Amino acid sequence: MIGIFDGVANHLWQSTVFAAAAALLARVFRKNRAHVRYWIWLSASLKFLVPLSLFLMLGRDLANSLTTGKAVNALATPSVAITADQITQPFSETMRFRPIAPQHSTNWLVAAALVIWACGFLAIVITRTRAWLRVRALLKASTAVEIAAGVNVRTSPGLLEPGVVGIWRPALLLPDGISERLRPSQLEAVLRHELSHIRRRDNLTAALHMVVEAVFWLHPAIWWIGARLLEERERACDEAVLAFGTVARDYAEAILGVCKSYVESPLACVAGVTGADLKRRIQAILSDAIGVELTRSKKIALTIAAIVAASLPVVLGILIAPQLRAQMPDGPLPSFEVASIKPDPDPGHRGGHSIHIHENNGYYSATGLTAKYLIKDAYNLNSDDQLSGGSDWISSDAYAIDAKLDPAVEKKWTYREKRVQMRLVIQSLLADRFKLKVSHQAKELPVFDLVVAKGGPKMGAPTGDDQHQGDDGHNEGNVEIEKFKNEPVASLVEELGRQPEIGGHLVVDKTGLVGDYTFDFKWTRQTDSSDPASNTSVSSDPPSLWTALQEQLGLKLQSDKGPVDCIVIDSIEKPTPN
Numbered sequence: 001m002i003g004i005f006d007g008v009a010n011h012l013w014q015s016t017v018f019a020a021a022a023a024l025l026a027r028v029f030r031k032n033r034a035h036v037r038y039w040i041w042l043s044a045s046l047k048f049l050v051p052l053s054l055f056l057m058l059g060r061d062l063a064n065s066l067t068t069g070k071a072v073n074a075l076a077t078p079s080v081a082i083t084a085d086q087i088t089q090p091f092s093e094t095m096r097f098r099p100i101a102p103q104h105s106t107n108w109l110v111a112a113a114l115v116i117w118a119c120g121f122l123a124i125v126i127t128r129t130r131a132w133l134r135v136r137a138l139l140k141a142s143t144a145v146e147i148a149a150g151v152n153v154r155t156s157p158g159l160l161e162p163g164v165v166g167i168w169r170p171a172l173l174l175p176d177g178i179s180e181r182l183r184p185s186q187l188e189a190v191l192r193h194e195l196s197h198i199r200r201r202d203n204l205t206a207a208l209h210m211v212v213e214a215v216f217w218l219h220p221a222i223w224w225i226g227a228r229l230l231e232e233r234e235r236a237c238d239e240a241v242l243a244f245g246t247v248a249r250d251y252a253e254a255i256l257g258v259c260k261s262y263v264e265s266p267l268a269c270v271a272g273v274t275g276a277d278l279k280r281r282i283q284a285i286l287s288d289a290i291g292v293e294l295t296r297s298k299k300i301a302l303t304i305a306a307i308v309a310a311s312l313p314v315v316l317g318i319l320i321a322p323q324l325r326a327q328m329p330d331g332p333l334p335s336f337e338v339a340s341i342k343p344d345p346d347p348g349h350r351g352g353h354s355i356h357i358h359e360n361n362g363y364y365s366a367t368g369l370t371a372k373y374l375i376k377d378a379y380n381l382n383s384d385d386q387l388s389g390g391s392d393w394i395s396s397d398a399y400a401i402d403a404k405l406d407p408a409v410e411k412k413w414t415y416r417e418k419r420v421q422m423r424l425v426i427q428s429l430l431a432d433r434f435k436l437k438v439s440h441q442a443k444e445l446p447v448f449d450l451v452v453a454k455g456g457p458k459m460g461a462p463t464g465d466d467q468h469q470g471d472d473g474h475n476e477g478n479v480e481i482e483k484f485k486n487e488p489v490a491s492l493v494e495e496l497g498r499q500p501e502i503g504g505h506l507v508v509d510k511t512g513l514v515g516d517y518t519f520d521f522k523w524t525r526q527t528d529s530s531d532p533a534s535n536t537s538v539s540s541d542p543p544s545l546w547t548a549l550q551e552q553l554g555l556k557l558q559s560d561k562g563p564v565d566c567i568v569i570d571s572i573e574k575p576t577p578n
Contacts, residue, residue, distance in 0.1 A: 025305060
């Protein structure tokens with residue numbers, strides 16, 4: 001539930017920033033026609049219905065399909081990708097959720113917020129439904145009249161002001177006897193105002209904003225945007241009537257006459273002639289104030305702003321994509337020179353409960369391996385949430401594997417390349433012997449961001465030689481000890497992702513640290529046993545992983561939610577024993 005709340009809060013934050021930008025843009029175009037500002041405010045409203053993550057996923061899909069992938073990867077350097085990702089996650093450090101132990105109790109604060117939201121949502125829906133039913137009743141009781149307006153015109157016995165009813169097939173609904181209350185020139189001005197609403201499709205756009213108001217009613221900016229939309233909508237129709245050559249005084253008197261005799265429309269999606277700040281509207285009409293047309297420079301500026309608003313999230317998705325997936329090399333995957341796969345004869349190894357892997361001088365020997373384990377290892381997946389598809393046997397059937405690499409191929413790999421290349425070798429084995437076919441899919445999943453803690457990093461400098469030592473760890477009771485020599489932060493990130501305290505979540509490097517470091521990392525592993533005695537440790541033991549990370553390395557993990565590259569099993573077969 002917390003993850004959902006975090007995602008919604010992030011979406012609201014981004015939409016609020018977008019609304020603020022729209023306000024600044026509307027200010028720039030304050031002397032231009034009202035319909036320009038109306039569309040600016042409408043875009044701010046609709047942004048609440050469109051999560052930024054949709055555009056980011058589109059950008060990632062484009063990056064995955066681009067034939068110029070090398071150019072994209074070259075552009076999306078770690079610093080650029082980190083910056084892009086931070087733009088899409090605009091919370092400050094104090095606003096982010098901190099990693100905490102898994103909670104098994106309900107978060108009552110979030111649950112209460114959901115109940116309050118649901119009550120408000122239902123109240124708005126019920127209120128507006130009742131208002132719409134009243135309008136529908138008036139429409140059913142109305143009769144058609146012959147007025148040369150180009151649309152269906154009907155008169156109703158009620159006291160509802162002249163208005164446009166309907167979204168797809170709008171009808172102009174007039175109160176009975178209105179021609180007796182208004183002079184012909186005034187009635188003509190009212191008709192022109194309503195026909196302007198029809199041409200602009202104001203009922204449709206108003207209905208869209210009503211949806212936004214119902215869903216995001218708790219956000220005060222929604223109601224502020226709604227007021228701006230109503231103001232600019234009515235002002236745009238006023239300008240259209242005046243531009244037609246209508247006498248301003250007749251038009252102003254017609255609006256005042258309608259206000260005196262009839263009731264204002266109960267719904268924004270039933271566009272009437274009154275509404276907004278009536279005093280300001282009358283003053284603007286009498287002064288014959290019609291906004292100026294957009295100049296060439298302002299048209300260009302508005303076009304650029306629209307293009308940037310629509311394309312920037314897609315570009316960010318393209319820049320982030322290379323950091324979220326393993327980079328595949330050109331040409332065929334490296335593979336074992338020979339490989340033997342047989343069902344594991346040891347019943348204790350079924351289901352992957354006891355896995356033993358040995359790698360030495362090009363030889364790969366393992367027992368108790370399930371297909372699921374091999375796939376997760378080959379594609380560097382931290383959790384089961386990143387893998388979907390396949391039959392039950394991929395998790396239950398265990399195999400024994402004996403394989404050998406070509407010594408000439410292995411010698412070409414550097415120390416840092418070997419781990420990546422071995423994953424590619426396993427991918428090749430899965431494709432050849434298990435007939436595995438997979439596809440990639442981006443999902444929004446909980447992740448942990450590794451960032452620099454207050455005070456800066458505390459890791460040691462490289463030793464000055466070419467020797468490397470990463471992932472060289474052992475445990476002493478509940479104490480876990482990991483040693484790193486001349487290793488990048490990426491090695492620490494990979495090791496953290498394998499720890500049970502992380503809960504199988506992806507760890508994302510957002511430290512911005514480059515270069516190699518040498519350090520030891522010690523922490524006390526926390527168990528989930530129900531026996532309190534199993535969680536006790538002497539005072540001299542290192543602290544938990546979270547505390548040790550900050551105290552010993554000057555880094556910390558922050559819980560987050562972001563796009564994660566996931567694997568979908570399209571097809572897989574049991575290997576034939578050999």
